[in-house]
Amino acid sequence: YAGGLSLNFYEQSCPQVEYIVRTSLRSISLTDPTTPAAILRLLFHDCQVQGCDASILLDPESDIFQTEMASGKNLGIRKRETINTIKTAVEALCPQQVSCADILVLAAREAIAMSGGPMIVVPLGRRDSSSPSNFRQADASLPGPNIGLDATLQLFAKKGMTVAESVAILGAHTLGVTHCFNLESRLYKPEVDKIDPQFEIFLKMSCPLGSFTPNSSFIVNDPTTLSFDNQYFVNSINGLGVLRIDAEMPLDPRTAPFIQTFADDQEVFFEAFSSAFAKLSSSNVLTGNQGVIRTYCNRLY
Numbered sequence: 440y441a442g443g444l445s446l447n448f449y450e451q452s453c454p455q456v457e458y459i460v461r462t463s464l465r466s467i468s469l470t471d472p473t474t475p476a477a478i479l480r481l482l483f484h485d486c487q488v489q490g491c492d493a494s495i496l497l498d499p500e501s502d503i504f505q506t507e508m509a510s511g512k513n514l515g516i517r518k519r520e521t522i523n524t525i526k527t528a529v530e531a532l533c534p535q536q537v538s539c540a541d542i543l544v545l546a547a548r549e550a551i552a553m554s555g556g557p558m559i560v561v562p563l564g565r566r567d568s569s570s571p572s573n574f575r576q577a578d579a580s581l582p583g584p585n586i587g588l589d590a591t592l593q594l595f596a597k598k599g600m601t602v603a604e605s606v607a608i609l610g611a612h613t614l615g616v617t618h619c620f621n622l623e624s625r626l627y628k629p630e631v632d633k634i635d636p637q638f639e640i641f642l643k644m645s646c647p648l649g650s651f652t653p654n655s656s657f658i659v660n661d662p663t664t665l666s667f668d669n670q671y672f673v674n675s676i677n678g679l680g681v682l683r684i685d686a687e688m689p690l691d692p693r694t695a696p697f698i699q700t701f702a703d704d705q706e707v708f709f710e711a712f713s714s715a716f717a718k719l720s721s722s723n724v725l726t727g728n729q730g731v732i733r734t735y736c737n738r739l740y
């Protein structure tokens with residue numbers, strides 16, 4: 440596996456870790472059923488900036504230093520504290536053994552499984568970054584809400600994904616919501632892309648001008664927002680893609696066949712998603728003597 444990750448990494452040092460993550464995430468999700476969506480996006484945004492190293496979990500150490508969370512591209516990121524909570528439970532049984540980066544990957548794979556998606560086998564052994572990232576790096580590395588297909592395919596090709604896997608990983612938008620502030624430019628600025636006229640009326644009604652204060656209004660990413668299924672693909676074929684990328688994939692000859700296949704057969708989607716997830720979650724990892732095992736996921740010391 441990439442960079443020295445392995446399937447039995449915690450077999451000796453913390454055999455209960457998968458169980459602890461599973462039960463903790465399940466109980467947290469009972470009080471807030473939108474937790475799985477937030478955790479899955481959190482993993483993507485961690486891996487995208489400086490690799491899957493839990494850098495996104497670090498709190499700023501001072502008012503002067505701005506961490507990657509200060510980037511506008513991280514607006515709407517939630518549930519960082521959930522990983523802290525799970526880490527506390529893990530530390531109680533296996534002190535100083537399990538990285539926050541691995542806990543985040545395990546939590547994301549539980550989030551997928553408990554929402555009805557595939558149970559993905561993930562290799563472990565990531566280490567946590569010993570230095571924070573910053574908002575400039577996050578701005579440069581995270582995709583903006585209006586990214587187009589070419590740039591998106593390039594972004595995932597860098598992670599070793601095929602076109603099929605790149606389409607599949609965007610099926611993560613089967614969960615969760617998009618806040619209106621992420622749709623402002625698509626709806627009200629000079630044309631970004633062609634929106635289905637009926638759907639555009641609906642989007643503008645749901646996100647009227649003036650609804651862009653963070654965390655106010657939102658649109659569901661697909662009709663079954665709590666369920667990890669293939670409705671995202673059915674939806675986007677029907678012209679109901681919420682973001683530009685969601686809308687463009689069914690129209691482009693490079694990606695349309697995969698969108699159709701995944702819409703027709705959920706099992707094929709789950710397989711392609713699983714291999715894409717393995718690539719995403721092992722991108723640019725620290726292993727061996729690199730990095731650290733943090734005690735508190737939000738602090739370096």
Ligand code: HEM
Nearest residue numbers: 476477479480483515582583584591611615616617618621
């Ligand atoms: C080109 C790539 C991508 C773009 C442009 C993109 C963009 C976005 C945007 C703008 C939102 C709305 C956030 C909000 O308003 O709160 C969102 C939500 C979400 N994204 Fe993506 N995304 C991309 C890829 C991914 C990937 C690879 C994953 C996971 C593997 C992912 C998982 C999610 C999830 C689960 C949500 C819902 C979050 C919630 O409800 O809190 N996205 N995405």
Ligand SMILES: [Ca+2]
Nearest residue numbers: 485488490494
């Ligand atoms: Ca990171």
Ligand SMILES: [Ca+2]
Nearest residue numbers: 613663666668
């Ligand atoms: Ca869904």
